[in-house]
Amino acid sequence: MSTKTAGRKIVINPVTRVEGHGKVTILLDEKGNVQQSRFHIIEFRGFERFVQGRFYWEAPTIVQRLCGICPVSHHLCAAKATDMIVGAKTLTPTAEKMRRLMHYGQTLQSHALHFFHLCSPDLLFGFDAPVEQRNVIGVIKADPETAKKAVLLRKYGQEIIKATAGKKVHGTGAIPGGINKNLSKEERDVFLKDIDTILQWSVEALELCKKIVKEKLDFFLKFGAFDSNHLSIVRKDGCLDLYDGLLRAKTADGKIIFDMVKPEDYLDYIAEEVRPWSYMKFPFIRSLGKEKGWYRVGPLARINNCDFIDTPLAEKERQELMSLSGGKPINASMVYHWTRLIEMLHSAEKIKILLNDPDLQGTNLITQGTKQKRGVAWIEAPRGTLFHHYEINDNDQIVLANLIVSTTNNNEPMNQVVNVLAKDYLQGKSEITEGLLNTIEVGIRAYDPCLSCATHALGQMPLQVQIVDHKGELVHELIRG
Amino acid sequence: MSTNVVTFTIDGVEIKSAPDKTIIQAADDAGIYIPRLCYLKDLPPGGHCRVCTVKVNGRPVNSCTYPVAEGIVVENDIEELNSFRRNIIEMLFVEGNHFCPSCEVAGKCELQALAYRLGLLTPQMPYLYAQKELDATHPDVYLDRNRCVLCGRCVRASIHLDKKNVFGFENRGINMKISVNSNDGLQDTNLSKEDKAMSVCPTGCLVVKRQGYLTPVGKRLYDKKPIGSEIETKKVKS
Ligand code: SF4
Ligand code: SF4
Ligand code: FES
Numbered sequence: 256m257s258t259k260t261a262g263r264k265i266v267i268n269p270v271t272r273v274e275g276h277g278k279v280t281i282l283l284d285e286k287g288n289v290q291q292s293r294f295h296i297i298e299f300r301g302f303e304r305f306v307q308g309r310f311y312w313e314a315p316t317i318v319q320r321l322c323g324i325c326p327v328s329h330h331l332c333a334a335k336a337t338d339m340i341v342g343a344k345t346l347t348p349t350a351e352k353m354r355r356l357m358h359y360g361q362t363l364q365s366h367a368l369h370f371f372h373l374c375s376p377d378l379l380f381g382f383d384a385p386v387e388q389r390n391v392i393g394v395i396k397a398d399p400e401t402a403k404k405a406v407l408l409r410k411y412g413q414e415i416i417k418a419t420a421g422k423k424v425h426g427t428g429a430i431p432g433g434i435n436k437n438l439s440k441e442e443r444d445v446f447l448k449d450i451d452t453i454l455q456w457s458v459e460a461l462e463l464c465k466k467i468v469k470e471k472l473d474f475f476l477k478f479g480a481f482d483s484n485h486l487s488i489v490r491k492d493g494c495l496d497l498y499d500g501l502l503r504a505k506t507a508d509g510k511i512i513f514d515m516v517k518p519e520d521y522l523d524y525i526a527e528e529v530r531p532w533s534y535m536k537f538p539f540i541r542s543l544g545k546e547k548g549w550y551r552v553g554p555l556a557r558i559n560n561c562d563f564i565d566t567p568l569a570e571k572e573r574q575e576l577m578s579l580s581g582g583k584p585i586n587a588s589m590v591y592h593w594t595r596l597i598e599m600l601h602s603a604e605k606i607k608i609l610l611n612d613p614d615l616q617g618t619n620l621i622t623q624g625t626k627q628k629r630g631v632a633w634i635e636a637p638r639g640t641l642f643h644h645y646e647i648n649d650n651d652q653i654v655l656a657n658l659i660v661s662t663t664n665n666n667e668p669m670n671q672v673v674n675v676l677a678k679d680y681l682q683g684k685s686e687i688t689e690g691l692l693n694t695i696e697v698g699i700r701a702y703d704p705c706l707s708c709a710t711h712a713l714g715q716m717p718l719q720v721q722i723v724d725h726k727g728e729l730v731h732e733l734i735r736g
Numbered sequence: 737m738s739t740n741v742v743t744f745t746i747d748g749v750e751i752k753s754a755p756d757k758t759i760i761q762a763a764d765d766a767g768i769y770i771p772r773l774c775y776l777k778d779l780p781p782g783g784h785c786r787v788c789t790v791k792v793n794g795r796p797v798n799s800c801t802y803p804v805a806e807g808i809v810v811e812n813d814i815e816e817l818n819s820f821r822r823n824i825i826e827m828l829f830v831e832g833n834h835f836c837p838s839c840e841v842a843g844k845c846e847l848q849a850l851a852y853r854l855g856l857l858t859p860q861m862p863y864l865y866a867q868k869e870l871d872a873t874h875p876d877v878y879l880d881r882n883r884c885v886l887c888g889r890c891v892r893a894s895i896h897l898d899k900k901n902v903f904g905f906e907n908r909g910i911n912m913k914i915s916v917n918s919n920d921g922l923q924d925t926n927l928s929k930e931d932k933a934m935s936v937c938p939t940g941c942l943v944v945k946r947q948g949y950l951t952p953v954g955k956r957l958y959d960k961k962p963i964g965s966e967i968e969t970k971k972v973k974s
Binding site for chain 2: 312315316320422431435650652
């Protein structure tokens with residue numbers, strides 16, 4: 256490509272503390288101005304082929320192996336799609352609530368992991384702190400109490416997953432039309448004993464994040480900020496709902512693009528673009544086209560999109576946050592962290608409500624109705640809206656599968672954040688420092704991308720930086736790790 | 737000495753048995769587990785898999801077909817034989833296409849349970865990645881040859897218990913496969929999901945549709961106790 260030979264190319268590879276493997280390329284022109292920025296993601300989409308020919312009831316168990324980080328989201332989303340296939344329009348209260356409990360447990364543990372292990376080192380020590388300190392070990396050394404709580408918060412979420420899905424990772428709980436177990440009183444009591452502590456710690460984590468962000472509010476609101484549309488599901492009444500709802504999209508300044516879209520109609524609203532340099536597709540809102548139709552998903556989009564939250568502590572926090580922008584969507588990348596912790600608190604509140612609900616001890620677990628050939632569902636995975644679409648033949652075999660995963664939905668925003676930060680921070684600089692490069696990583700990390708191979712090594716992964724001149728020759732290289 | 741009883745030993749334990757039994761039957765009655773795959777109590781023995789191999793007076797034989805006899809010395813739970821059994825199980829894994837983590841019979845599968853019991857966690861032999869057919873044409877059951885271990889239980893059950901003769905073997909050696917008595921797959925046979933043949937498959941090959949994952953992890957047959965413990969508990973009781 257002409258742009259490649261016209262200037263220098265800086266490659267950051269791999270991005271550390273991103274769950275998986277990615278590569279950043281920043282192309283500078285001869286004057287050192289940022290020409291183009293790309294976040295390359297090696298994503299394995301083989302699962303869509305892999306499930307072809309398999310039976311629809313296997314989908315929830317097979318596709319969750321797409322990801323070792325949020326398998327529950329795939330498990331539940333596939334199960335919801337197969338609910339449609341077996342004609343289960345409404346699940347039994349026990350099934351619906353067990354699945355929700357699983358999902359809130361997953362959200363709690365995923366958000367806790369992200370905040371404490373991946374993002375807090377940046378926030379606590381500064382973006383250009385030495386890499387030996389700026390990792391989870393550094394957090395443990397600096398604040399062992401917080402680190403301990405982080406581990407236990409995560410463990411609590413994982414135990415909830417185990418109690419609902421049978422295993423902490425890759426369980427089988429959700430099945431077409433329902434769930435295969437309820438929550439025994441003994442299991443419930445173990446969780447009830449600790450839930451108030453979990454709630455308290457969720458509040459503390461949010462307070463810590465808010466304190467850091469508020470100290471440098473202007474900086475955080477500007478860092479990696481750019482306008483975008485926002486996409487998420489919301490409940491029928493506009494309430495935040497992470498497990499189920501209808502699709503809503505808003506513009507950067509809060510105008511509704513579409514609302515109350517049903518899963519089975521998703522293809523009328525969302526399309527995917529393929530770009531030659533990336534394995535990952537770029538989804539966009541059809542009515543706005545490829546150029547303008549891309550959007551953010553995930554905690555920030557969800558908090559921006561919903562009208563309210565139905566748990567009191569999280570709702571109070573939402574109001575406080577949204578008052579920063581007079582109720583309009585916030586378009587600042589770093590606010591992802593803040594919204595992520597509002598959702599962590601919301602999940603803890605939801606878990607408490609569910610644990611006190613006797614429906615979880617119900618024994619009516621499965622519903623069925625008239626069989627359908629097509630099943631489409633979505634769920635708000637920790638990292639954003641996740642779509643699963645299956646079609647089956649007369650023999651119950653899957654003949655088509657289409658998955659749009661959360662990180663794919665956030666593909667363009669991650670490219671945007673790299674571009675914005677490269678323009679702001681690398682412009683004209685001849686020396687590339689660790690801190691400078693990490694700035695870009697910090698921006699990407701705000702989106703909590705979960706890339707297909709979860710081989711992050713918490714600050715130990717080598718980081719390779721290359722500057723290639725317009726003749727394709729290496730002029731500067733920085734390797735760390 | 738009564739002619740109705742023979743006395744012999746398995747791994748040094750004295751066993752008394754009726755003379756018309758096979759070694760595996762006598763061992764079962766005595767609460768001694770001999771690993772097996774193609775043998776099933778209510779079916780005539782097949783003698784296909786050789787997992788049940790024991791040594792009788794030092795010579796290897798199939799315990800599912802070999803009759804008991806007065807004074808024989810049977811060796812069963814010895815490393816030499818267990819390692820031989822592990823090899824068989826390992827070959828079955830690499831010849832088929834087994835993906836236990838998402839398989840709907842995981843936790844109640846005899847092949848998987850045998851692997852666990854015998855200490856085979858990851859096959860070392862190269863996988864063959866053979867192309868195998870999945871027959872999904874029947875409305876209520878499927879036959880996924882990727883997971884077939886050619887034990888022939890379905891063949892025998894269909895003949896002897898269901899009086900139907902739905903299944904048979906086709907080809908020989910590495911190309912051997914389970915076949916059905918129709919050119920259009922299972923849909924054209926008189927197999928019904930209520931047939932006894934539907935409850936004998938040790939793996940996830942011949943399976944009733946739409947029943948997967950109903951039992952939660954932790955409650956499945958072999959989640960808590962290893963395969964064979966159902967036989968060994970008899971010994972504890974007696
Ligand atoms: S049939 Fe048994 S061994 Fe084969 S994949 Fe299923 S559980 Fe594993
Ligand atoms: S289908 Fe099952 S029972 Fe029949 S031969 Fe294959 S493994 Fe054995
Ligand atoms: S069990 Fe005896 S040969 Fe298979």
